Amino acid sequence: MKYKTLTHYLVEQQREHQSIDPELRLLLEIVARACKSIGHAVGKGALGGVLGSLGSENVQGEIQKKLDVLSNDILLEANEWGGHLAGMASEEMTTIHRIPNRYPKGEYLLLFDPLDGSSNIDVNVSIGTIFSVLKAPAGAEGRDIEEADFLQPGSRQVAAGYAIYGPQTMLVLTTGNGVASFTLDREMGAWCLTGENIRIPEDTKEFAINMSNMRHWAPEMRRYIEDCLAGQDGPLGKNYNMRWIASMVSDVHRIMNRGGVFMYPWDAREPEKAGKLRLMYEANPMSMLIEQAGGASIDGTQRILDIQPEALHQRVSVMLGSKNEIARIAEYHQQ
Numbered sequence: 001m002k003y004k005t006l007t008h009y010l011v012e013q014q015r016e017h018q019s020i021d022p023e024l025r026l027l028l029e030i031v032a033r034a035c036k037s038i039g040h041a042v043g044k045g046a047l048g049g050v051l052g053s054l055g056s057e058n059v060q061g062e063i064q065k066k067l068d069v070l071s072n073d074i075l076l077e078a079n080e081w082g083g084h085l086a087g088m089a090s091e092e093m094t095t096i097h098r099i100p101n102r103y104p105k106g107e108y109l110l111l112f113d114p115l116d117g118s119s120n121i122d123v124n125v126s127i128g129t130i131f132s133v134l135k136a137p138a139g140a141e142g143r144d145i146e147e148a149d150f151l152q153p154g155s156r157q158v159a160a161g162y163a164i165y166g167p168q169t170m171l172v173l174t175t176g177n178g179v180a181s182f183t184l185d186r187e188m189g190a191w192c193l194t195g196e197n198i199r200i201p202e203d204t205k206e207f208a209i210n211m212s213n214m215r216h217w218a219p220e221m222r223r224y225i226e227d228c229l230a231g232q233d234g235p236l237g238k239n240y241n242m243r244w245i246a247s248m249v250s251d252v253h254r255i256m257n258r259g260g261v262f263m264y265p266w267d268a269r270e271p272e273k274a275g276k277l278r279l280m281y282e283a284n285p286m287s288m289l290i291e292q293a294g295g296a297s298i299d300g301t302q303r304i305l306d307i308q309p310e311a312l313h314q315r316v317s318v319m320l321g322s323k324n325e326i327a328r329i330a331e332y333h334q335q
């Protein structure tokens with residue numbers, strides 16, 4: 001069976017939707033190619049000498065894995081010469097990355113978590129790359145891009161996606177006109193369109209959360225999970241299943257395919273931080289994908305895509321997935 005390639009899909013999307021200009025198409029194809037390289041390095045594992053930690057910490061205070069830094073470098077090097085970007089930002093870099101003066105600059109901003117779930121690398125559990133695309137503010141072309149230019153609400157994203165490095169290597173992408181998924185043909189090195197107009201089931205009986213943190217959650221989150229655990233005799237009237245892969249890309253990919261809710265809520269251990277996950281390059285891109293697939297994504301009280309960022313590495317409480325279950329969770333937070 002012949003599959004449409006990513007290029008074919010993007011050219012058709014470009015024709016159909018004026019929102020995709022050639023520069024954005026180039027950006028997405030370059031990011032997709034970089035994800036192939038990352039997936040290739042991940043797939044080598046011990047044979048590639050890329051497992052284990054570097055002994056350094058990133059801006060988040062997390063131990064950097066060799067593959068974290070390698071993946072970050074792959075994305076930087078792949079994107080800085082193309083003339084489509086004004087700048088980049090990454091979970092692995094303290095400050096923004098400006099395009100070197102030897103290269104032309106473009107109007108897009110690329111933000112990414114180059115390798116999410118990296119605590120799973122050494123135990124061969126699926127991990128992924130998450131990316132978000134914004135437009136540089138009007139007037140930025142005549143000056144150096146600044147960190148403040150990146151601090152736009154997620155509703156301003158023009159594209160978002162993730163690659164998941166699992167039994168299959170897949171790319172899941174939106175440019176604001178629905179969600180499409182591509183499976184990597186590893187022999188040809190081509191991204192093949194294997195899913196289009198992906199829709200998340202509006203109801204679910206499956207939740208994803210790290211239960212070991214239960215004693216640290218806000219009361220309303222504890223109450224919701226206790227009611228889920230009460231099963232069909234409890235207030236929610238149904239038996240729930242639980243999944244927790246500790247790799248956001250993998251948990252979100254499952255929800256994309258069969259529904260569910262994923263939560264990383266506020267936690268009393270670091271009350272000044274809204275949660276563990278980062279707004280700009282984890283929650284925002286995943287929230288755009290989830291909403292484009294008919295799901296919902298909130299921080300407990302508001303739509304994540306409406307949050308006005310105040311800092312590049314700002315964290316946020318995340319509850320996303322099947323629309324009707326997220327509405328139920330929101331009710332617990334309004335009581």
Ligand code: P6P
Pocket residue numbers: 116117118119210246247248249264276277
């Ligand atoms: P915990 C991975 O480090 C990550 O950022 C997400 O991918 C994942 O959902 C979460 O942290 C796992 O956190 O506390 O369960 O290890």
